[in-house]
Amino acid sequence: MRKTQLALLTLGVLAGFVTVTPAAARDYPWCAQGGEYDYPGECAYSTLEQCQASVSGRLLFCDRNPRLAYGLQPEPQPRSHRRKRPAAPY
Template sequence: MRKTQFVLLTLGATVLGGIATVTPAAARDYPWCAQGGDYDYPGECTYSTYEQCQASVSGRLLYCDRNPRFSYGEVQPQPRPQRRARPVAPY
């Protein structure tokens, strides 16, 4: 009985350790997107070539277009200027 508990504890610790070290997949933008239908803009951007995209959208009532994030780069938001406090007038 004690041996079974030890094995289960060891297995649990190993699984927990494995889950803790998993990192999310890196997002990568590809140059071509399947657009239309249920896809929000810019669409499903997982295609390296126009031909891959065309083969995927065939018969799905979708179309292929360039990925704007890949083509033009993401626009970085401009920092808002800091407001200076107005001086308080004496009464």
């Protein structure tokens, strides 16, 4: 009985890892700005009302997402370049 419970628990945990998918990065039209957020802010709101409800009492404000409002694309992250070793003299 104990081995069966342990096997089912292990199977459940493994199934949870398999079905979890990473969240897709998406820019929403409204951003919470100010305070602890750098520019452009926390752009996770579909409507102005959602944003206003989130920033209420947090000393933040809502504004349009500049990446969507002005057609700006996020800058690609810099890639770390590996330095190649100099060729050994033969």
